[in-house]
Amino acid sequence: MGSGVAVRAQTRVTGVKVLPEPIGRPALARSDLDRAAHLRADPGLVPRLLSDPTTRVVSLAGDRAECGLGADGRAGLVLRAPVPEDSGRLTLFLGFDPAEGHPAGERAAYLAVVEEPGQDDARGWATLRRVGTMLGDRDAGLFTTAVALANWHATHTHCPRCGSATIPATSGWTRLCESGGSQHFPRTDPAVICSVIDDQDRILLAQGRGWPPGRMSILAGFVEPGEALEAAVVREIEEESGLVVGEVTYLGDQPWPFPASLMLGFTARVVGGELRLQEDEIESARWFTREEFAAAIDSGELLPSSSLSIAYRIIEHWYGRPFPTTDIPVR
Numbered sequence: 001m002g003s004g005v006a007v008r009a010q011t012r013v014t015g016v017k018v019l020p021e022p023i024g025r026p027a028l029a030r031s032d033l034d035r036a037a038h039l040r041a042d043p044g045l046v047p048r049l050l051s052d053p054t055t056r057v058v059s060l061a062g063d064r065a066e067c068g069l070g071a072d073g074r075a076g077l078v079l080r081a082p083v084p085e086d087s088g089r090l091t092l093f094l095g096f097d098p099a100e101g102h103p104a105g106e107r108a109a110y111l112a113v114v115e116e117p118g119q120d121d122a123r124g125w126a127t128l129r130r131v132g133t134m135l136g137d138r139d140a141g142l143f144t145t146a147v148a149l150a151n152w153h154a155t156h157t158h159c160p161r162c163g164s165a166t167i168p169a170t171s172g173w174t175r176l177c178e179s180g181g182s183q184h185f186p187r188t189d190p191a192v193i194c195s196v197i198d199d200q201d202r203i204l205l206a207q208g209r210g211w212p213p214g215r216m217s218i219l220a221g222f223v224e225p226g227e228a229l230e231a232a233v234v235r236e237i238e239e240e241s242g243l244v245v246g247e248v249t250y251l252g253d254q255p256w257p258f259p260a261s262l263m264l265g266f267t268a269r270v271v272g273g274e275l276r277l278q279e280d281e282i283e284s285a286r287w288f289t290r291e292e293f294a295a296a297i298d299s300g301e302l303l304p305s306s307s308l309s310i311a312y313r314i315i316e317h318w319y320g321r322p323f324p325t326t327d328i329p330v331r
């Protein structure tokens, strides 16, 4: 196979290729909300919206939002009017309905409010993992943004510089250190996920440690500080599988707020190395032809990725058409 170092030097020069929207818009990348970021610094914005009965509020509790079934039987967020209790809760300004020629004041405004429902709360709380593919574009965008931002608030209650408590500011888009006044911004952690294709056009699927039996997907990992995307793809795949890849091609991306990732999707071709699994992360891995992939799903031997995930879209890009998944039903 030659020297891995030499092969990787060659792939660096190639650079990442981009195809025009080869996987469309994944389930959590459908938001068309006007985030109106220029309004966030106004400290009167959230109080004004909380006193306006036309404001639409997304109720959050942990990683769940209040959801229900609409008249058409389709799952959606329950968008309620503000209530007086909201003024004491963490409130996040999500934005307005898309412009379509109307000024912001004439469009519906959306807030997310973090609640602590009691034991007897009978509302229809659901996680984004459970309902993400069933929501319409607007609700998928609202839920994804709200839970991503709320996750960050929940884990950044103290200043990384001095350890003092931080308080929400900028309509929920920053936190301020109460002691030093330093400003802290929400984090999004980039992760690469990549289909690995061999010279027979087979795809490599792997089972991660701790996954349910039969669950296999493509390889993924976080981008490290100081690292470009292509380098992260090449490194992750070599670390986890022993294979050296080239022709790294960008396919699409989607936010993945479980708790704070942005998944950047690629496909790549094997150019060297040999299959040698990173045993502390990968339980097993094997190559699939399209026929073997279809047969393994049919027999129940393979539980493919959820259609919520960008992994599904990347595998579908290789397979050539949709395939059955093991999504959990809405209720």
Ligand SMILES: [Zn+2]
Binding pocket: 159, 160, 161, 162, 163, 164, 177, 178, 179, 180, 181, 182
């Ligand atoms: Zn501080």
